[in-house]
Amino acid sequence: MTARLDATHGADLTSWVASANGHPDFPIQNLPLGIVSAGNGERRPGVAIGDSILDLAGLAAAGLLPGEAGRFVEAGASGTLNAALALGGGPRLALRARLSELLREGTGERPAVEPHLHDAESCVLHLPAAIGDYTDFYAGIHHATNVGKQFRPDNPLLPNYKWVPIGYHGRASSVIPSGVPVRRPSGQRKPAAEAVPAFGPSRNLDYELELAIWIGTGNAQGEPVPIGSAAEHIAGYGLLNDWSARDIQAWEYQPLGPFLAKSFASTVSPWIVTPEALAPFRLPQPARPDGDPQPLPYLRDEADQREGALAIELEVLLQTPLLREKGLSPHRLGLSDARHMYWTMAQFVAHHTSGGCNLRPGDLLGTGTISAPDLAGAGSLLEASQGGREPIRLPSGEERRFLEDGDEVILRARCRREGFAPIGFGECRATILPAAVP
Incomplete structure (x- = not known):
């Protein structure tokens, strides 16, 4: 496998x-x-x-x-x-x-x-491949729980979360390589205190700490990939920052999900770390808590459960103009790990193709934001700042609820295991530019 x-x-x-x-x-x-x-x-x-x-x-x-x-x-x-x-x-x-x-x-x-x-x-x-299609999943259960608590404190996860790998089809044309600046998006916003929506630059721009999955061999339309062979269709992995305009998203996402809040840019690291390089860092998929449903048969494979997870330490840092001016290092905003995903990479492929969808070589899948159980491992500012209510204090004396123009977000990843040489993914970084006036 x-x-x-x-x-x-x-x-x-x-x-x-x-x-x-x-x-x-x-x-x-x-x-x-x-x-x-x-x-x-x-x-x-x-x-x-x-x-x-x-x-x-x-x-x-x-x-x-x-x-x-x-x-x-x-x-x-x-x-x-x-x-x-x-x-x-x-x-x-x-x-x-x-x-x-x-x-x-x-x-x-x-x-x-x-x-x-x-x-x-x-x-x-x-970009290592011409991306025909991009799909973003939602497999970080701690992220899903943290965000859900802000809207549904008593029942943060929707009923389908533990049954089906949740995902949406993103915009492939706006995926860019690390180092390319990202312009702040504009869109409709409607804060709760305002009677009607207004159009303008996003006030709540955020990052999302994710892994990228690059598809190798594809499948014919109408021919699902069995879970037992799904991992063979993955050519490698990278880092992905799926930028999110939270204020635009809050207004537009119902009933069909993200649109302008996500489509303006997604940044991916330029190197494809192969499954062969990651072989020493495979581990069992964490056992589900008592009371959680087991995956349905089309998503369950014993070999995948035994070695389908990856031990990848994930880090997100922030460099601001003032931190740079003062000679200070980028400030760590979160430290997480890929083992906090509720679903495996192979389950993404099996589910994505189960309805007959054809994946093609060079297609990109995102894992969704991967957060740790505590807020020190939050994979987004939406979580780390509690929706903007608890600002992050930086060594420069600044505060951040969401990203400001000139901020640079840096994602890093490392794999470590005793008896093996550690490896990494290289950086995934981008600086925020001011919004363009339409």
């Missing part, structure tokens, strides 16, 4: 790329995939290794990626990874094994590989 441990995961494995050894995100045990441009601006498939990026197209042209590894890179030569992701796990695994051979300390092939290595700071990172 899932990727297995092999020689590429060895904790004692080191690389001749010196910056990779002990790197917080990109040691040789990670090798995430992306689309990069350097020099002439051509978009090419690449891999992060320490503070460098390895040009996979250059390696392939030099004859260093034979067989299935070369097939994967050839499929990604168009400037997106869609066709490469569609090949499934075999070519991806072959590429990982070959790259581990080429980059490990002591290899005799370093002189041939080194010319294809670029300083990451000199490269531009793009």
Whole structure:
């Protein structure tokens, strides 16, 4: 069902790329995939290794990626990874094994590989795939509970929450890579104290701490993916900030759900961390509390329950102009973990396709906001500030109820397990620009 441990995961494995050894995100045990441009601006498939990026197209042209590894890179030569992701796990695994051979300390092939290595700071990172469709789930039960309490204190979760993976179809065209600024959206707002709605910039702009799931092989329309094989359709993971205009959302979401409050931007990290890299960090899906229903048969698979969750520490930080001016580090707003999800990634795929929907290579799924049980692990300001009633106090002396223009939100993720090298996802960050006047 899932990727297995092999020689590429060895904790004692080191690389001749010196910056990779002990790197917080990109040691040789990670090798995430992306689309990069350097020099002439051509978009090419690449891999992060320490503070460098390895040009996979250059390696392939030099004859260093034979067989299935070369097939994967050839499929990604168009400037997106869609066709490469569609090949499934075999070519991806072959590429990982070959790259581990080429980059490990002591290899005799370093002189041939080194010319294809670029300083990451000199490269531009793009979306790794052309996103045809984007779906956002709502699997963080603590987030759902915290938000529900603000509206329904005695019954925060709606009756369907523990039966079905809740989700909605988002806007793929406005998904942007990390580092691209986000303009504050405008829309209709109607605070409770006002008799009629008004149009204007959002006053309650918020972030959402999520994981991104990249689809590899798809399915034909009308042919559901069984839960037992659903994980095989996932090509990798990233970080996702699904920005939310809470005041606009509160007015427009009934009866059909989010619209302008979500469609203006979603920021995704540029690297796809593969299932193979995450193999050491799999763990059982947490047991449901007594009294909770078990998943219906089409969502339940013993192997998925045994190893379908991931131990990924998730962090969100805020950098304001004043914090930067005072030389202060970004302020941590929340520390959570992917194990707080009520549903597994495979259950997302199985449910999404159960009605006949066809997923395609490069489609993006969001987990929904992942919050910890306590507010120190809140995945949104809506929770952390209790709907704006309890402002967050920053080391600069500022307060935040929601995001202000000039604020920069930074998401980070780390995987740690004794006996294995830790790996990370790289950052997912963006700065808020003032609203445009329509």
